[in-house]
Amino acid sequence: MTTEIMNMQQLDNVAGGRYAETADDSRFLNSLNGSTDRYGDERILYGNHDGEIVRGWAKVGVQAIIHSGGFFNGGAPNKYFINGKQVTQEEARYHAMRVTGHYMNRNDWKW
Secondary structure: OOOOOOOHHHHHHHOOOOHHHHHHHHHHHHHHHOOOOOOOHHHHHHOOOHHHHHHHHHOOOOEEEOOOOOOOOOOOOOEEEEOOEEEOHHHHHHHHHHHHOOOOOHHHHOO
């Protein structure tokens, strides 16, 4: 029997499934208006920051359902809603930038 160590991309498919997406949410919201701390993939994977990120999205009029999981739960994609209509993560970001008047490109928040 061989033991293989999984990389972060492989873990994304097995353990929780959406921690990288949620980490991006924290980075975006932190740069946008400081409504969340700035978390990397591993802190999201091994911590519980979903509520903070949900509250950050709510401040800009986006209802978010976050499924970052933890090591052995989660797996469903995060969902974003504006006025009851489901939107993509990109649409939620654009909406948040319009609400705050703070427009950024990916390089402004993904560092």
